[in-house]
Amino acid sequence: MSEFDPVILIHGAWQGSWAWARFAPCLEAAGFMTHAVDLPGNGADGSDPATVTFEACLQHVHETVDVLDRPVSLIGHSGGGLLITAFAERWPASVSRLVYIAGMMLPGGESFEEIVKLVITEHPQAAGIWPHLVWSKDGRTSRVPAEAAVSFFLQDCPEEDAAAAAARLTPQGEGGRAVTTPATAGRYGRIPRLYVEALEDRSVILPVQRAMQARAPGALVVSMPTGHAPQFSAPAGLARAIMPFLAASLLAKTNPDCLNCESPI
Template structure:
């Protein structure tokens, strides 16, 4: 199976380095993406928004010889959901890693402070607020390496509203690998109509897998994430 791995904010293809080999060993053809504007710290991110990120994933889908599985981490979940919407007949499954299928009209995260066209990685205290599990299992060395390699995200990609138009997306099977929420919490949020889970009741085939750890399981539990991905695919 052709797998397209889409990173979240501040990350590039390198963030999947500890995941890709296990998926390739299972016989999959794996492509990890670096989305436009995430190539380096010095990249000009002006004019790069959510549409450009979605277009990059759709282009990879179109290059594939057959159906693909999309894997999106965090903000990458917004991107792959829009790509599913544009190519529902080409996606065999969409896997959301501590993310979800964001509904039409909703931006991924418009509240993070930006610096012009750049959205820098916030200080770690932002991720520790309100009892968050975002940094669970991280070592100080891992956090230092993350910050050293992080690239500012295009601010518009976080602020642009999601654009969806094809209800055929609801027929594409999805898997949620939840690391900072429990399935019980997801059920509660879904019943309350929370944006991040508003699409779930419309999906025909939804699997939820709990993998308790940080918001970045590819760093804190890479072996377990790779195993869960193999099973999901």
């Protein structure tokens, strides 16, 4: 068993566990145990994405963590950031570290759409992928056209790789995405956080990422010169950026006087 806390990888909207296939081996080579989650309704479990709720996604992550019976580090990409915040708020004793990769790191009770509205007047491109989504007739699910996925999520990937990833995206239910979540100082706020900025992100643009950091302060920050999915376009570089922070949880456990140790980033 690894000395490091297990790492739970939570994908963003329209994705699946496959989004971590390049990144997870980089962590595992350094001795970390990883678990990439497939959230309900993303095509892996056969459930209708229109019926999936945020609570169902949260409980699914909890079932994964509960089996391990030890604290974990949670990494959330994009919309997966909502889930890691909600998980840490509800089960703080089960979480040692939180990592947001171009993620939705929101203060309690605020939505991502509210953050975008704060930024969009000065930065019209803050709308990101939103204007390009294709909606079901009832508005309960959305999908990302392949061309838009390549342009907004994967522009820094080789053309063939980007096309292959875009083809794997699945419809996303609004019930599992458009939410707010509590985030209190005494629960979620006591857990060390790292925010990974994607400097060339066209979906969650940098001014939006920084607005979230300002409204939910307290996270360490590292920057990656990538688009929205560095775990796909630059997996080794992303692992190098994150591993010192993840490893700091072991330092905190082995040094009783260092319970709030920060990483050497």
